[in-house]
Amino acid sequence: MIKKIEHIGIAVKSLEVQKVFDKILNNKAYKEEKVESEKVKAIFYQTGESKIELLESTDETGTIAKYIEKRGEGIHHIAFAVDNLLEEMKRLQSEGFEFIYPEPKRGADNQLINFIHPKFTHGVLIELCQEVNEL
Helix, strand or coil: CEEEEEEEEEEECCHHHHHHHHHHHCCCCCEEEEEHHHCEEEEEEEECCEEEEEEEECCCCCHHHHHHHHHCCEEEEEEEEECCHHHHHHHHHHCCCCECCCCCEECCCCEEEEEECHHHCCCCCEEEEEECCCC
16 A cells, blocks of 8 residues: 655756755755665655655666656656555556566665556656665
């Protein structure tokens, strides 16, 4: 079951844009993390129950670099929190949705993640996240 919007991911050329978000949100980021498997560096802001995730590519072949090259900086994905990612994947697959990864993988900020392919969501990249407490 979808519980809430976990975060909104924003693709940026440089995490220097953090200065802008510090001012807009009147808050400092609570975490910076590098995710080698995704070739990305991420900064997180808490905004009420949800988060903002700024994403900078660490490699020109990374997903975020390719996204920015094709579409420019901006909203990359919307992430929803779920209690059980495997159950949600099975449920959505039974409804005809396909996922980017065949199995969930570890993402940033203590999350197990997978993405619904945007061809099934009218071009919106949707991430499902399950918090993992043993990290």
